[in-house]
Amino acid sequence: MEIRDLLALEAVCRQSRASSKKQLFNDIAAKAAEVYGLDPRSVFEALMDREKLGGTGMGRGVAAPHARLAGVEDIRGVFVKLDKPLDFDAADGLPVDLVFALIAPEDAGADHLRALARVSRALRDGGVCAKLRSCTEQSALHAVLSEKVQTRAA
Incomplete structure (x- = not known):
């Protein structure tokens, strides 16, 4: 499973108005509704509920709610x-x-974990994060995220 399989170009955005996680999750839910046809309220509530179980900040300026x-x-x-x-x-x-x-089906099980692991590996890569931080265009952000990320077995 590759990131390009999970992420539509239209679901990549720069966003400057969020001043809290709650506002950010609301914006993410709205984008998921617009791009994927998901119910925004359900997405928002699911993200908030998951965040209450433990923060999804991975460190080094990255989060994977x-x-x-x-x-x-x-x-x-x-x-x-x-x-x-x-x-x-x-x-x-x-x-x-x-x-x-990431928004996954309720019964995604191992697929959800594999997708989360793929995203986590990509965003732990300092080079990938540096490229993302230097990008200003949606298409460039998507291209960086869609590149195959070389990983080494642990």
């Missing part, structure tokens, strides 16, 4: 590059400016 949701047929992603970083309760205490949200 995710949730499983009834009625979703395929795993879908929304990527947001924030102009103003937000506090995401990351272990390193750094605010987040790169956010990759």
Whole structure:
């Protein structure tokens, strides 16, 4: 499973108005509704509920909020590059400016975990994050995220 299979070009955006996780999740839910036809309220609530279980800030300015949701047929992603970083309760205490949200079917199980692992590996790569932070266009952000990320077995 590759990121390009999870993320439509239209679901990649720069967003500068969110001043809280709640507002960001609302914007992500609206984008998921617009691009993938998902119910925005359900997406928002699922992301908020998951975040209450534990922060999804991965460190180094990256977060990967995710949730499983009834009625979703395929795993879908929304990527947001924030102009103003937000506090995401990351272990390193750094605010987040790169956010990759995943919405998965309620019964996705291992597929959801594989998708989350793929996103996590990509966003732990300092080179990928540097490229994302230097991009200003939607298509360039999508291209960086869609590139095959070389990973080494642990």
